[in-house]
Amino acid sequence: MNETLVAIENLSVRFDGRTVVDRVNLALHRxxxxxxxxxxxxxxxxxxxxxxxIQAATSGRIMRAKGLVIGYVPQHLHLESTLPLSVKRFMQLSGQPLARCISALERTGVSHLLEASVHHLSGGEQQRLLLARALVRKxxxxxxxxxxxxxxxxxxxxxxxxxxxxxxxxxxxxxxxxxxxxxxxxxxxxxxxxxxxxxxxxxxxxxxxxxxxxxxxxxxxxxxxxxxxxxxxxxxxxxxxxxxxxxxxxxxxxxxxxxxxxxxxxxxxx
Known part of the structure; x- marks a missing residue:
């Protein structure tokens, strides 16, 4: 059987007395x-x-595999519009070597945008950039x-x-x-x-x-x-x-x- 990466048992999250997530069970395997x-x-x-x-549970528990590395791709890229930021610099903010950053950009098909401004990317290009940023940590x-x-x-x-x-x-x-x-x-x-x-x-x-x-x-x-x-x-x-x-x-x-x-x-x- 494949390794269990995350196991959730009876997870509930409440805000101001309102139940947002109610007794969820879930197992995710490699x-x-x-x-x-x-x-x-x-x-x-x-x-x-x-x-x-980044969100505490009200009840229940989440178990993660030891040493689990997570890559997160958010829905949107929220950046200050007046902040000059190239794709190269955005990737380097991950703290990973430039060669690894470029490799991740190549894999998602946007390495040609290395010197482009993040603010000028299309929706598809932004999503592939965010995916590359998540991949850089393997x-x-x-x-x-x-x-x-x-x-x-x-x-x-x-x-x-x-x-x-x-x-x-x-x-x-x-x-x-x-x-x-x-x-x-x-x-x-x-x-x-x-x-x-x-x-x-x-x-x-x-x-x-x-x-x-x-x-x-x-x-x-x-x-x-x-x-x-x-x-x-x-x-x-x-x-x-x-x-x-x-x-x-x-x-x-x-x-x-x-x-x-x-x-x-x-x-x-x-």
């Missing part, structure tokens, strides 16, 4: 990709912060909060594919928050539907038909997986543009234009 989904205010980011150790666990935020749909698919490749290369665990149901349900090994408590969890193909999932998100998303599950002989750049050409075929039989019209519902749970 090699796993686990995605947390749920409506706004469901406690997803609070749970992630507890795993990172983490056992990657924690990502909405990694495809601000990235167009083709760029999202490429980014999730990169995350899977990095999982394989580093033999690390991955836990991420996402609202991109039409992509992430195909890019993950296990899904946890959170709405303060765990509504349901399991393999993507199974959970999309779970009554608790349907109650929260409105309908199964099986058809919308086509946008990620397809075979092709081209690749995409940081902005989602096609590099190379060739026929593309979805394994579900839907063409890509149909798949791109499918949107993951984000209805609030009542």
């Amino acid at each position: 090699g796993d990709i686990i995605t947390i989904i749920g409506p706004n205010g469901a406690g997803k980011t609070t749970l992630i912060k507890a795993i990172l150790g 983490p056992d666990l990657l924690v990502l909060d909405e990694p495809a935020q601000g990235v167009d749909i083709n760029g999202q698919a490429a980014l999730y594919d990169l995350i899977r490749q990095l999982r394989d290369e580093l033999n690390c665990g991955v836990i991420m928050i996402s609202h991109d149901l039409h992509l992430v349900m195909a890019a993950t090994d296990k899904v946890i539907c959170l709405n303060q408590h765990v509504c349901c969890s399991g393999y993507p193909a199974d959970i999309s038909h779970d009554p608790a999932f349907i109650e929260t998100f409105g309908r199964p998303v099986a058809e919308s997986l086509a946008v990620y599950h397809h075979h092709h002989n081209h690749s995409h750049d940081l902005h989602g543009n096609v590099v190379g050409s060739g026929p593309s075929r979805s394994v579900t039989g839907h063409d890509e234009s149909h798949a791109e019209r499918q949107e993951g519902c984000q209805h609030e749970h009542h």
Whole structure:
């Protein structure tokens, strides 16, 4: 059995008497990709912060593997707009050697931006920079909060594919928050539907038909997986543009234009 990186038992977090995370149990093993989904205010980011150790639990406990190295990719890059900061300098602030920083940038496809201003990067470039910053420490666990935020749909698919490749290369665990149901349900090994408590969890193909999932998100998303599950002989750049050409075929039989019209519902749970 793969090494357990994080184990959570009956974790609860309360703010001002209000329960934000309620008796959550979770185990993440090396090699796993686990995605947390749920409506706004469901406690997803609070749970992630507890795993990172920056949010104290009200009750329950979190056990982390000895010597666990965590790489964190936040949802946004928050920097003072008047502060001049190049990609090179931003990476060097990690305290790691420049050669390792450049290697991480190369792996995420943005090493050509080494001297560029961080403030002038596109959404996709920023996310790949943040991912490179997380990789520079060679983490056992990657924690990502909405990694495809601000990235167009083709760029999202490429980014999730990169995350899977990095999982394989580093033999690390991955836990991420996402609202991109039409992509992430195909890019993950296990899904946890959170709405303060765990509504349901399991393999993507199974959970999309779970009554608790349907109650929260409105309908199964099986058809919308086509946008990620397809075979092709081209690749995409940081902005989602096609590099190379060739026929593309979805394994579900839907063409890509149909798949791109499918949107993951984000209805609030009542």
